[in-house]
Amino acid sequence: MPKISSLPGIARRASKLTLALSVLLASLGTSITNVALPTLAEAFSAPFAQVQAVVVSYLAALTVSVVIAGRLGDRYGLRPMLIAGLGVFTVASLLCALAPGLWLLVAARGLQGAGAAFLMTLGMAMLRQVASEGRIGRAMGLLGTVSALGPCRPWHTPRGYRPRPSRAQAQWSGHRFRHKGAWPWLPTPRTS
Secondary structure: OOOHHHOOHHHHHHHHHHHHHHHHHHHHHHHOOOOOHHHHHHHOOOOHHHHOHHHHHHHHHHHHHHHHHHHHHHHHOHHHHHHHHHHHHHHHHHHHHHOOOHHHHHHHHHHHHHHHHHHHHHHHHHHHHHOOHHHHHHHHHHHHHHHHHOOOOHHHOOOOOOOOOOHHHHHHHHHHHHHHOOOOOOOOOOOO
16 A cells, blocks of 8 residues: 555545545534433433433543553554444444333443544544645644534534534424434434
8 A cells, every 4th residue: 555645646635635524523423412312311211310311422532532542552553443443333333223112222332432533533643644744734733623613513403503402402303303204213202
């Protein structure tokens, strides 16, 4: 395999885009469930405080796994570990979608957070190798922008981006998504 810094311009741009998307994927994971928390509380018939563990487990696993991901990337190579992290994140996402209970969802989100740590940490390290000396600042700015855009996701509300929706707005948008079919995979509340 050729050295990353010796790749032609198109391959470098494709590499930068791929790495930016991996960081975006991990960044989206940090906040994407916030809108669904009221719906999850209803679906699992659980108090809101317990459902918040879905978000906390992701963030805690991500925080703990960052150093581990960096060390494994140094030891076994950035690319193989980034691909392994993407695999962990993908499998964990599937487990989240199939989780029949709240605590299995919390565990799957923890695994997803560990995979996200690999995507964020190793994506940034690989971008350092891809960018030329004169463009490192621009490349890191791209990752910072993409990472900051993850929590914004303007498509989560019906009328565009709202910086921080109130709890009522979040509940309304979760209700709208569940009943209008935009998020058909969200669990429906138990009626019994």
